[in-house]
Amino acid sequence: MRKKEREDKPVFITDSKSKAADEANRLAKEAGTIAIIHSEHGKIEEQNNYEK
Known part of the structure; x- marks a missing residue:
């Protein structure tokens, strides 16, 4: 599952944590x-900074 910060509804749902992490990173x-x-x-567990 992937959610935006401070939101209750997920943006992306999957049964795999690695797929959810890949989508969040993308x-x-x-x-x-x-x-x-x-x-x-x-x-x-992990924090990846893509700020420009």
Whole structure:
């Protein structure tokens, strides 16, 4: 699942965490922002900065 920060509705849903992370990274790169990947418990596992 992929959500925008401070939003409840997901933007992208998949059964694979790696697919969700790939999509989050792709969208963040396009938007020039940061992709933050969380564990199922909400802990930040990965943070990728694509800011221009």
